[in-house]
Amino acid sequence: MSLISIIIPCYNYGWLLAETLESVVRQSYRAWECIVIDDGSGDNTKQVAEEFASRDSRIKYAYQANAGMSAARNNGLRQAKGDYVQFLDADDLLTPHKLEVQIAKLQQSPEVDILYGDMRYFRHGQPDVLARDFDMGDSDWMVPMHGSGIPIIESLIKNNKLPINAALTSRKLIEQVGGFDESLRSMEDWEFWLRCALAGATFQYDATPEAWVLVRLHPSSTSNNRRRMSTSERRMREQIVAKLENIGAHNAIKINAEAIQMLTTVDAVYHTREGHLLTGLREFMQLASSTGKYKYYLSSALYWLRHRAAKAVTKSAAD
Structure with missing residues (x-):
């Protein structure tokens, strides 16, 4: 069985980390390792992660001085041993069959580098009430992407259609394109997907409900910081101009x-x-x-x- 590395960066989300790790432990696919990178938290993140690690040897904990989400993910990548990588934010959840469904599809289609599924939002404390969009409505903003090259680049440059938690990604591709841009404090996942597309990666969307990822809405979630996201988006777009020009x-x-x-x-x-x-x-x-x-x-x-x-x-x- 192919090993999947699940990388969870965590900064002061100890109050939510246990629920996230429970969703990992409940995975029907068993060949995984989970690396929790504590990004300089001042709360109980260490205690929560180490308690889970003591019960399941597949879970590992590592601490780093606060350096941001990108640096934490890159730290996790350096420690990862898997053939595929599942990035997971410390406040979000995997549905029980997420890894099993996606690894099977990737093994059936070895030409695919990034397989991603759908997602649903839920408000903290209401995990059974799911919605398609950030405003808890029924707006389906995710656009299926299949293939590689210019069409994928054009689709991604419009906006980010691929939540970081939704994908299962080939480790070979990550080694080819490099990790996350540590100069970006948000939008780092979007910039990463664009680099993958520019490198010729093959994307595939699969909406199987059993492979959904669940994204939590709460007051301290990164997505609420619209100003920081706008600033990072502008910087990311300015950085990628030369790469777009190079490929015409x-x-x-x-x-x-x-x-x-x-x-x-x-x-x-x-x-x-x-x-x-x-x-x-x-x-x-x-x-x-x-x-x-x-x-x-x-x-x-x-x-x-x-x-x-x-x-x-x-x-x-x-x-």
């Missing part, structure tokens, strides 16, 4: 440029409105220079400077 992915380049323009506009407004004036003005000038729309963006900068000044006057009067 013209439509992907266009899609990416439009997204960067939108994100830069959001950042420029935010920084100007919040009083980071030099940063905001620099971003408005960047937009004007890259688009040639000097009048439009300089007018926008002036508008938000006035908005900032009016807000300051109002606050001063209230004080």
